Amino acid sequence: MGAAVHILSWICLLGGACFLLVGAIGVLRLPDFYTRLHAVSVSDTMGAGLVLAGLMLQGGLSMVTVKLVLIFYFMIFTGPTATHALAEAALQAKLKPVVDDREP
Amino acid sequence: MSNLKHAFNLTLFLFAVWLLLSGHYTPLMLVLGAASTLLVVFLAIRVAIIDREIQPVLLKPSVLFYWFWLAWEIIKSNLDVTRRILSPGLPISPKIFTVRAGQKTELGRVTYANSITLVPGTVTMDIDEDIFTVHALTQAAAADLERGEMNRRVCSVENVF
Amino acid sequence: MYIVVSIVILIAIAAGLLRAFLGPTLYDRVLAVNMVGTLTVLIVAVLGFMTERPEFLDIALVYVLISFVSTIAVLRVYAHRNTEAAGGTTGPGDK
Structure with missing residues (x-):
């Protein structure tokens, strides 16, 4: 494996870790449930995607990479469904969102 | 009749996935794999989810192009949401x-709907026929979606499904 | 270097658990648990690379699906309990 691939993989892993941290900060910092959905969205798409991409570069062309691609594929398809189910359940339970009515 | 074809395709696909992930190719394991594949297909027929939607359409060129466009949108809005979460003033x-x-x-x-949810900053909350209720983190993200570019792009890849 | 990534993921898991404890609503807790599920998948994958045991990826693969099903299951149970309390439907547990 070339040194360039190695460095690129570490950039992906550390970048992904940063986005996971951002998602975690967002979940603690944002004011209500609906806005926290967006923070989880950050760590689910960008954070998980970059960490898995970094691991794929480490794995090279092998069975390991195929499994990582499958993990990513399942995450991409189940993630929005779970988020939507949560948002719809909260909406149906009449959980009040914080809304900013000012005109932009 | 066409359902039978879909069920057959699903069986082939599931067994291929099983072969890919198993890594053990002894006769006993192959029989067990085939049995579990058939069990899953039987359950799928029982709950009546065998229809044309199980066809693998994800790799046609125009759909692939849509995925790349969506990935770029996700990266852009990720950076925007990240900036907003980390700003002291929120x-x-x-x-x-x-x-x-x-x-x-x-x-x-x-x-x-899933594309809207996948892009950070917008979440589909409720679907009533063709009216989606969407929660957006910022006015800018809402305006971006209301411009309707994603809607047009999904419409144009829809006919290949 | 894998250790750095694992520690960051552990910090994020701690933040998710804190949100799950703080609530304040059930939905916040389910959301936090959902996020912890994703992070668990990632840490299992990273630990698999760290200890050079690729079998860990199979566990991660299964955990993605379990975490999705558990989120949906909790929501279904809670929605069902709500309609029961409102007298909407009678569940199989009723006389």
């Missing part, structure tokens, strides 16, 4: 609004 302006989906088929609408 500059967010949550908004709830509705958009109209132009897709004819159910699968097209599912693709559109």
Whole structure:
């Protein structure tokens, strides 16, 4: 494996870790449930995607990479469904969102 | 009749996935794998989810192009949401609004709704026929979606489904 | 270097658990648990690379699906309990 691939993989892993941290900060910092959905969205798409991409570069062309691609594929398809189910359940339970009515 | 074809395709696909992930190719394991594949297909027939939607359509060129466009949108809005979460003043302006989906088929609408949810900054909350209720983290993200570019792109890949 | 990534993921898991404890609503807790599920998948994958045991990826693969099903299941149970309390439907547990 070339040194360039190695460095690129570490950039992906550390970048992904940063986005996971951002998602975690967002979940603690944002004011209500609906806005926290967006923070989880950050760590689910960008954070998980970059960490898995970094691991794929480490794995090279092998069975390991195929499994990582499958993990990513399942995450991409189940993630929005779970988020939507949560948002719809909260909406149906009449959980009040914080809304900013000012005109932009 | 066509359902039988779909069931057959699903069996082949599932067994291929099993072969890919198993890594053990002794006769006993192969028989067990085939049995579990058939069990899953039987359960799928029982709950009646065998229809044309199980066809693997993800790799046709125009759909692939849509995935790349969506990935770029996700990266852009990720950076925007990240910037807002890390700003000391927390500059967010949550908004709830509705958009109209132009897709004819159910699968097209599912693709559109899931794409909205996948992009950070917007979440589909409720679906009533072709009216989606969407929660946006910022007014800018809401305006971006209301411009309707994603709607048009999903409409244009919809007919290959 | 894998250790740095694992520690960051552990910090994020701690933040998710804190949100799950703080609530304040059930939906916040389910959301936090959902996020912890994703992070668990990632840490299992990273630990698999760290200890050079690729079998860990199979566990991660299964965990993605379990975490999705558990989120949906909790929501279904809660929605069902709500309609029961409102007298909407009678569940199989009723006389």
